[in-house]
Amino acid sequence: MEKFDYRSETERLIIRPLQKDDYINWLNGFENRFPSQHRHDQGKVDMTECTRDWFHHLVDRHQELACTDAVYVFGVFRKEDGTHLGTIDIATLARANFQWASFGYTIHNQYWRQGYGKEAVKEALNIAFEHLKFHRIEAHINLDNTPSIKLAERVGMEFECIRKGFIHEYDEWTDHLVYYKNIN
Numbered sequence: 001m002e003k004f005d006y007r008s009e010t011e012r013l014i015i016r017p018l019q020k021d022d023y024i025n026w027l028n029g030f031e032n033r034f035p036s037q038h039r040h041d042q043g044k045v046d047m048t049e050c051t052r053d054w055f056h057h058l059v060d061r062h063q064e065l066a067c068t069d070a071v072y073v074f075g076v077f078r079k080e081d082g083t084h085l086g087t088i089d090i091a092t093l094a095r096a097n098f099q100w101a102s103f104g105y106t107i108h109n110q111y112w113r114q115g116y117g118k119e120a121v122k123e124a125l126n127i128a129f130e131h132l133k134f135h136r137i138e139a140h141i142n143l144d145n146t147p148s149i150k151l152a153e154r155v156g157m158e159f160e161c162i163r164k165g166f167i168h169e170y171d172e173w174t175d176h177l178v179y180y181k182n183i184n
Contacts, residue, residue, distance in 0.1 A: 003063065004066035006131055009142075010123050014077045015060060015088065022075060023055045024085065029084035029108045037109050040145045069095070072132065076107065076120045085111050090132060099135035103129060105151070112147075121155045129183040140167060140176040152179040169176040 002051040007016040015084065018026065027047060036043030062173035065071040093100045103124060107117045128134045139157060141148045153159075157179040165173035 002067050004063055004072070006072075008126070008127055008131075009079065010119050012079050013085070013119055013123065014079050014082075015074045015120060017066065018075045019058050019071065020056050020059050022059075023052050025077070025082055025084040026055065029086070032108070032110055034109045037112075038145075038147070040142055040148070041109055043109065047099070048135055072123065072127075076116065077132065078116075084108075085116050086120065087118055090122050090124065090128050090134075090137070092134075093138075093155070099133060100138070101132070101134045101136070102138045102140060103128065104139070105148075117151050117155075118154050121151060125155060125160065125181060138179050139144070139179045141179060143175055143177060149177065155181075157181045 004017055007014065009015070018159050027050065030045050030047050030050075033042075033044050044161050062073040063070075069092050071092070074088045074090075076085045076088060078085055086105065088103065088105050090101050090103045093102055103116060103126065107120065108110070112169050125137060128137050137157075138160075139148070140163070141152060143162070158181065160178045160180050162175055163178055166176045167174055
């Protein structure tokens with residue numbers, strides 16, 4: 001299998017696929033989270049099952065998904081010290097005449113309000129358009145996830161619609177806002 005190893009840098013961040021030697025940094029990011037700040041923030045997560053072997057399988061699975069153009073999962077790392085700040089995922093919805101993907105973003109809550117989310121998402125959009133050659137990117141956001149809505153707007157995404165009963169979560173089909181950006 002080919003290896004997907006695309007890497008991008010911003011002023012403060014490195015955005016790249018997870019590597020097997022990222023385990024301790026990745027684990028620390030989750031273990032040092034604050035308690036949940038709102039409904040859509042997982043907060044502290046039980047990581048006892050996330051052993052080094054488990055993580056290595058996760059990295060391999062991310063590689064398989066990227067090499068088949070299904071999903072690209074990127075770790076977000078602080079450039080100055082390699083701290084794992086969060087994750088960006090870009091999922092192919094359709095290629096052919098569409099070149100369409102959805103994406104999600106998560107920054108560990110102990111790093112919120114420091115501009116990392118905006119910097120990471122802006123760069124993820126660049127990666128999606130310039131490197132992965134998508135034409136349209138969508139973010140599907142819960143109606144009450146105000147921080148995510150504000151972030152999508154700050155990076156230039158536009159509100160398109162509300163999709164009713166769009167994603168199954170919290171044991172029900174939930175409505176989502178659709179924010180989009182097309183390649184310029």
